[in-house]
Amino acid sequence: MEKIIQLFILIPLLGFIISLIIPSQNEKLISLTAFTSVGINFIGFVIFVIYWLFNGFPVLNLKEILIYKTTNYEFLLDFYFDKITVVYLFVGSFLTFLVTIYSRYYLHREHGYKRFFNTILFFYVGYSITVLSGNFETLFLGWEILGISSFLLISFYRERYLPVKNAIKVFSIYRIGDVGILLAMWMSHHLWHENITFLKLNNYELVHEHLQNHSWIGVFISLMILISAAAKSAQFPFSSWLPRAMEGPTPSSAIFYGSLSVHIGVFLLLRTFPFWEYQYSVRVIIGLLGLITAIMGSLTARVQSSVKSQVAYASLAQIGLIFIEVAAGFETLALIHFAGNAFLRTYQLLVSPSVVSYLIREQFYNLTPRVHSSKFALPKRLQYTIYMLSLKEWNLDWFVYQFIWMPIKLVGRKMKFLNFKAALVLFIIILIGAIAALQNESAIPDQVHRFLPELIGLFGLLLVAKSFAERQSVMVSWTLVLMNNIMIALAISFN
Amino acid sequence: MKNNQSNFNEHEVLHELKHFLPAQAPLKDFIHHNTLHSFQNLKFYDALHQAAKIFGFKTTLSLNDYRNLHKKGRIDTEVLERIIEAKKGKAELELWKNKLFKKQFDYQIDSRIGKLKANWKNNYKIDMDALVHPLLFRIVCSYLDQGIAIWNFPIEHKGFLSSIRELERMSYSSIFNSKRVKDLLLDNNCSIEHLLEILVGDETLYAQYLYDQQFAHQGWSGMVSFIEDNPNALLDTKKITLHDFIVFELLLEINALDSQYGNNWKPLKDNLKERPTPLFAPVENTELNEVIMLWQDVYEWTYYDQVLAGVQLGYDNKAPKKAKSFQALFCIDDRECSIRRYVEQNDINCETFGTPGFFGVEFFYQPKNGKFHTKLCPAPVTPKYLIKEINTRGNKEKDVHYSKKSHSLFQGWIISQTLGFSSAFKLAVNIFKPTMSPATTSSFKHMDKFSQLTIENKNINQREGDLQIGFTVDEMVVRVQNLLNSIGLIENFAPLVYLVGHGASSINNTHYAGYDCGACSGRPGSVNARVMSFMANHKKVREILANKGLVIPDTTQFVGALHDTTRDEMEFYDEDLLNETNKMLHEQNKKTFEKSLDENAKERSRRFILTNTKDSAKKVHEAVKLRSVSLFEPRPELNHATNALCIIGQRDLTKYLFLDRRSFLNSYDYKIDLDGTFLTNILKPIGPVCGGINLEYYFSRVDNQKLGAGTKLPHNVMGLIGVANGIDGDLRPGLPSQMIEVHDPIRMLVIVEHYPEIVLKAISQAPETYEWYNNEWMHLVSVNPVTRKLQVFENGQFVPYNPLITKLELAPNLNHLVESTEENFPVFLFNN
C-alpha cells in the first residue's frame, strides 16, 4: 500500500516533463497534458483514499530513494501519508484540476501559455512532494519547488516592472522561510543525530526524551519552524507580501495565493505538531502570532479598496485563526477551516472581475446614504488612527523593508568579496575535498575531524547569506541555496 | 503651450494638463472615444508623430509589421505604387519603394516625458515613483471607492485634500514620516507653487515637472480629472480635483525625500546639469515618419479600394419594388452588419435598415426600484425626459459570494467553513456546465420584459426634478417623423416594423459597459426600442403624421425588440398588443430571426478558435451561448474588433457585398433629402461615436501597453471604477488586448451616397464635424447616387477616385466561407 503513494508524485512529475517538450504553439496538447495528468492524479488519489479508508486509515510511511548514505548518516526521500496529507492533497488536486481546465480557455492566445502550464504543473509537483513528505529533507525539496514556481508565476508578465519587482520581494520572503527550515533541520540533526522522520515525531517517548536534555534546542527548532510557517503563510510580520503576489493571471493568483501556497505554513505546523505539542510556550507564541495576524489582517481587509488585496487580507486573517486552532490542538477543525478557506478564496478571486457589474447593480438599486460603518463606537481620534494604520497595512511593508531588506542589503554589500563564481569554485573544491575525505575518513586526524562539520556548516551559512543578498538573479540565489543544502548534508555526514 | 514663460500660471497649466490626460469614464460607463482626443486639432499624422515624441506612445504599427503584412499579401503592391506616385511623384517611385521595403531605420524614439523628473534618480539615487505611487494610489482609490471597502474613507464631502487634512489632524498616526510635510498640510501652506518651489525651485520648470509627474500615472490622473469634470460619473459621488491630487502627490514626494535625506537635499534645479527639451517644442519630421505614413496609407487603401470597387460593382437592384413581408430597424453598429445580411437572405421579401440604436428618442431611464437615472442616448446629449419602469415581475437575485461579510474576521470564520465548500461546488459546476447567474451581466436584465413604461406624458406638470416624465404627443410626432425620414422609410410600410435595439451579455468582464450600444451611452437599447415603437403605434401620433403627409397604414404595427450580440438571442416586447393577423405573421418572422441568429452565431464563431465552426449552425450557436456565461471566457464576443467602415446610404449600395462585419451601416435615402438637412444630422454623431470607437481600437491596438489596458488576465478591480495590474499598479485606461488582438488598425472610411457638393455642405455645417475629415482622422468618400462615381475628400475638396480593382470575386457559399478561416476576409460579392 505504501508503494502507491509515490505515484501521486510521479504522475504530476511525468505530466510536468511531458509539458516541457511540447512545442509552445500547441495549446491543445499542452492543456491536455496538464489537465489529464492532474485529473488522473486526482481520480487515482480519490480511489486510493477510499481504499485507505476501508483499511482503517492507517498512517503510511515509505522510505524511498536513498540519496546518500554513510555509516552514521543517510539522506533519503521519505513519504508519509495520514489524515493531514489526505485533506491537503485532496484540496490541492481538486483545485489544481479545476484551475487547469479553467485556464485552458482563460489563457487561450496568451503569450506564455506553455510557460503558464509548465509552472502550474511544476507547482503541483512541489505541492504534492511537500504534503506527502515524510521528513524535513523531502519537505524542503517540495518547499523549494513551491518557491521557484511562485516566483515564476508572479513574474509571469516579466516584461513589466512591478511583477518582477514583487516576484523578487516574495521570493526573498520565502528565503526567510527557507532559512528557518534549514536551521531547524540543522539543529534537529544535532538533536537526533539522524534524519528524523515525521513518523518518529509521533513517538511521544522518543521526542520527550530528547527534548528533556535539550529543551533550548527544542524551542529553537520550534521557533524556526514557526518563522518558516509564518513567512510562507503571510502571517505577522510578513503579511504584506501576499497582496503583492497577485500579479500573475487571475487563476494562478487564485490557487497560489488564495489557497494552496499560502496554507503550506499551516501544513508545516500541523506536520510538526507532535514535536512542539508539549512546549507550551511555543504554542502560546503560535497562538498569539495567529491572533495578531487575524486582527491586523481583518482590519486591513476592511479598508482595502481593490478586490484582490481585500481577498488576500481576508484570507490571511483566516489563516491567523487557523494558526490559533492548530496551536490549541484542534487539528480537525483546522483542516476543515483550511479546506473551506481555500475553496472560498479561490472562487472569490476567480470571479473577482464580476464584482464590478454585480456591486454596481447592487448599488444602483440599494445605495443608501452613508452611515458610519465602523461598528464599534470608538472615539473619532482612535477610529481615524486605526483607519489610517490599516490603510498603511500597519506599516508592515515598511517594517519588512527596514528590518529585513536593509540589513540584508548591508550584509550583501559586505559580502561583495565573495562573488558567485568564487563561491562556486570554493564550493566545488570543498565538495571534492570532502568527498575524498569521507572515503578515507579514518585517515583524518581527530582534531581536524572535529572541526570539519562546523567549518563546512559555516560555509553553508555563508552561502545562505549570500543567496539572501543576491537581488539580481533568482537563479543564482536559488543555486546558492541548493549548494547550501549539499553543504549541510556534507557537514552532517561528518558528524 | 509654451514652457519657457517666466511665470508659472497654475490655472492655465492644470487646464492644459487635463486636456492631455486620458478621458475615460469609470467602468460602469465605458464610452469609446478617440484616445488622442487632445491632438485632434492637428492633422492625423502630425498628431501621431507629436504624441510619440512627447509622450512616448507607439502610435502606428512598427515598420516590420507593415513589411510582414505586405509579405502576407495584406498590403497590395499596386496600391502602394499608386500612392507613392501620387505623393512623391513618378520619378521617386523606386527610391521610396526601396525605403519602404529595405532601408534600415533606427526605431528608438527618445520621448520627452519624464526627462526632468528622472533627475531625482540620477542625482539622489532615489526611486521616487516606487516610494510615492503605491501609497498615493491606495489613498486616492480608498477615497473614490464605490463600494469595495467595508470601511469607507471616514471623511468625505469635504473634498480630497480637506478630508486628508482632517484625517491627519484627528489621528495619532500619520501618512507622512516628515514632520515638515505634515505641517505644510495642516497649516494649509501647500499651494502647488509653494511645493514646487521646495521640490523644483525654478519657475520655468514647474509646468514640465507636473507633466512628468502626472504622466507617470496617467491612469489615475485621468480618472481624477474626469471625475472632477463629471461628478455624476460615480453613483456615490465624490468631490475631488486634479489640483488636490497634485498637491497631495507633491507632499508625498517631499515626504519621500525628507525621510530619506532629512534636510540634506536641494531642489531639483540645483543639480540640474542640462535643461531637458521643453515638452511642446516643435517636433521634427523624420524620414521614418514619412515611410510609416506611406505604409499606413497603403495599408488602409488596400482595403478601401476593395470596398469602393464593390460599391461600384455591386449588384444594382433594379427589380420592381415588391410588397415587403416585414421591415426591421437595427442599430448602425458593425455587429449588426451580418445579422441583417442573414435576415435578408432568409426572407428575401423583408427589408432592413440601420439607424443609431437609441432610435431618436433621448431620455433618462429609471428601472423599478432603481435609485438612479440611466442615460439612454448618445453621450453628448443631455435629455430632458424621464421614462420609468413600473409593474415588473420577478426579483433580482443575489449571490452571497460577493458579500463583504466573508472578509470580516468572525463571520468569515463561519462563512469559510460553510460557504467555502459550496464555492468549490459552484466553481466545478461553472467549469463543467456554465449557466446564468446573478453575477452575469445580461442585456435582458436591463428592463423586465413584462414591465410597463411611463412613455406618454398627458400632463406637462408630471415632472421629477428638472425632468419631464414621458413625452407629449407633439414631442412624439417630431421624433417618429425624424427617425423615419432619416432612414428613408416613408412609404411601403410592411405589416410589421421591428425596432431592434442591442446589448450584450458577459460574466467576469470588467469592461462590460463597452459591449452594449454606444448610441445608448453604453447600455442596451431595449427601452429605446420599446419607447419608439409605442410612439409610432400611437393613434394620435399617426393622425398628426398623416396630416403632415407621412401615412402609416392602420395595419402596420411597430414592435420593439432586443438583440443580444453575445448570445445571439432576441427578445420581443409588447407582443400581446399585436392584432390577430400580425400575431401570425410575427410567429413566422420569429422563425426567420431564429434561423438568422443561428447562422450569425456560426459566422462569428470563426474567430473563436476553441469553438468548432464546422458544426451545424444550431450546435455552434449553443456553444456561443455557453461562452457568454463561462467564467473562464475572456472573449465572450469580439465587440467592435475589425471595424473599418461606415456606410451611409440605401441598402442597395452594399446589400450584395460581403463586408465581414466590418461596417457601420446607416440607412439614408438621398432622394428625400436633396439639400442634405438630414445628412447633416446623421453625420454629426458619426465622428464622436463611430470615429471614437474606431480610434480607440486603433490606439489600443498599436500601443496596448500605454494606450490600451494590456492583457485583462491579471487585472485587479480598483474601487469599482477602473482596473489595474496587481495592487500597486496604475489604472489602465483603454481596451484590453483580448478585445483588440484581431483588429486591423486602420482609420474609418465613411462612404456617403450623395452628391459631393451636398456632402461637403453637410460636413461644413459644424466645425467639429468638419475637423474629423479635414484633419484626416476619418476618410470620407462620396458616391454619386446615379452614376456611382466616387470622390474622395482630400485637403478640403472632393477629388475623383477610380478603384484599382475592376473585378471582385463572387463569394462561395457563405456557409463554407465562414468555415474556411479565422482571418479577415477580402470583400466579396454575393448573389442570393
Ligand SMILES: [Zn+2]
Ligand atoms: Zn448600437
